[in-house]
Amino acid sequence: MAADQRQLHLGAFLQGVGHHLAAWRHPDVDPRNALRFDHFKQLARTAERGKFDAIFFADSLGVPEAPPALLARGLLPSYLEPLTKLAVVAGVTERIGLISTVSTTYLPPFHLARKFASLDVLSGGRTGWNLVTSGTEWEAHNFNLETQVPHAERYSYAREYVDIVKGLWDGWGDDALRFDKEAGVVFDPDKLHVLNHQSERFRVRGPLVSERPPQGYPVIVQAGSSADGQALAAATAEVVFTAQQTLEDARGFYSGLKAQLAQHGRAEDSLKIMPGVLPIIGRTEQEAKDKYEQLQSLIDPVLGVGLLNAFLGNIDLSKYPLDGPVPDFPLTEGWQSRQKLFVDLARRENLTLRQLYQRVSGARGHRIVLGTAETVADQLEDWFVNGAADGFNILPPTLPQGLNDFVELVVPVLQGRGLFRTEYRGHTLREHLGLARPRNQFE
């Protein structure tokens, strides 16, 4: 292995007690952990022991407006506010990066900028912001709106929003603070930069009430893969989480997005693409398969069919037998591409209704890599060396078990192949990811 061998990056996507829809029902899992500090503390420390680049929390700004009886069968009330969760964990970790989702749609940019700036200061430069826009009616209803902001408008706001946030992060020069006791001067007044952003949508004077974040800007992460989402990512993102299922799709996405960077004057390695992967790890292939089957068997049919109904545009599937073929049904005005995807999948693989909802809902649409530590590492390496990924966002099916397995079994294999660090070299998330520290736009 060469000293300068390209290495992959790893994120630990920590979701309640696991990503699998039925994780909470697994006999080894304590679902109450989703609400315990000790759980997240141990997860973060495990990921840090495994030298992951970062942990990552997702978010949702509301409870879906579905029948409570359906929600009750699978909605884990685990969306504690992710930046709060991240801050609590920051205090008990040393090196690992800390990435949280925060939507631009319902939070004033001044609040967002200072929250990340503050956590970046307190964590010694370890934060990343997963920029999302909120795309559901039920979230809009919690924020004074009858109906959500249209897709294109959300993305145009988001673009402006990022500029404002960066302008606020640049509000203090990097060496503004002097703390000269003798002269009685706390900071250099020439290094206080008032943003004074003025548009129809946003009027934000600035600056923040604290110094520039140690990383300059917290790392900017995105996960949108629509055309609007990719355009925003090409302009602003430094890490992109994706959800392709096949090497071919992933390579297409990877090269397509990287090709868009040049028009923003950006180098290819200034953006890291990290597909999501749900690993099922066994000591043997058979053990891994058994683990997966056990989880799949725990998916509640009512919930599985309910989710499939939702994906397919609220078609009533309850009259069809679960173990019969997937019926024909008309396309609705909803998610036509999704409908077609699922029906094609069912036809191609000759799936029953039960098999279809299990395929769709178990891993919530993410790539599953299943096998021993060696074969799981093979599957990751395959994508990494074949132009499909700069690393992976690992979605443990159960927590803490799935993360423990990955750190104890797969990480050493990747390290042995020279594909992954054996020790942190830097201290900030930017350093872990090999991303440059941005210059201050005012200097």
Add this chain to the structure above:
Amino acid sequence: MAADQRQLHLGAFLQGVGHHLAAWRHPDVDPRNALRFDHFKQLARTAERGKFDAIFFADSLGVPEAPPALLARGLLPSYLEPLTKLAVVAGVTERIGLISTVSTTYLPPFHLARKFASLDVLSGGRTGWNLVTSGTEWEAHNFNLETQVPHAERYSYAREYVDIVKGLWDGWGDDALRFDKEAGVVFDPDKLHVLNHQSERFRVRGPLVSERPPQGYPVIVQAGSSADGQALAAATAEVVFTAQQTLEDARGFYSGLKAQLAQHGRAEDSLKIMPGVLPIIGRTEQEAKDKYEQLQSLIDPVLGVGLLNAFLGNIDLSKYPLDGPVPDFPLTEGWQSRQKLFVDLARRENLTLRQLYQRVSGARGHRIVLGTAETVADQLEDWFVNGAADGFNILPPTLPQGLNDFVELVVPVLQGRGLFRTEYRGHTLREHLGLARPRNQFE
């Protein structure tokens, strides 16, 4: 000492490297601590060792629009976002309460409710929310406004805001979560309570995406002492921080506010009044006086006069000699009561201009208690037993030194007199303060 002796409550108001305006210039103080996690971690642990009810962080949503050269002489960039700071500290403490200021003026209530709910879950019920409204132009300019929301309107919004936040905290029944793996039921669907608040100002559906906070509601704290502020406090607050200077004023405030509780059907002990106190502690009276004089001598004349100018309505005082008498000047349209207060003080005590700004700016308007541990305890006991306070919010002049002194020297004296706990009895902030856990309004 009787077993049921009434005991006082203590908050540790932690502000950067200390409350005294010149704290950062003190030779023993490292001003860069204001931006270090380890500093706040040690402070919180010291306060916990001292069995304080809670630590407390203030906030400001912007940099004052004053000349940068003046700001540079005294503005400590220490307003890291306080809830983030509190969350980081939550992970490294066990029992102490965690109170943070958050303004209702520029943050959607859904965000506020879930942040406190999340931190209450993760900290095991230790949070308190210091409700403020934002009252400066420079904060308004960071949130899309040309000019701030008028005082009365801010308070009427705040009243509605508290109702919404409580409604969101009640969105889940106390025992809603079942996690019944066998039946596949996460929660009891009958215990999901949709708020559906609809007014001209706020439309918030709810519920939150997490369980009811362990305390039911995080403890509600306030510090406003205007008539609007007192009315809001009488209706909603459980702790009030105040800033009276004399026993007489403090008794008046105490009995006046407690008298307003009955009209809301509240008992007197459902609201704890805790005046702010800046303690200067020496091994002898003389040592305490010397400490105070040293701090006072470090106040920058430019800053001191600048602050006095601001208090007095931007009268130009720079042409008058610092060690001469306070000049006569006309009342302006600004803070007339404040002008009169300061001029009367200067006349009564025959103060020079320098002495006046030192009196006004050093402790930023809070009561100073100066002396040995015994005489400082005497002064606290005096207010506590004479109907002026249920406890005190302690403002250490320097940090960590001022807090260390209080915990090591004064707390044992208070404990020896039976006035303060020697060990935590409860686990939540409500339990520390002797406040009841609120019922769920939907049940």
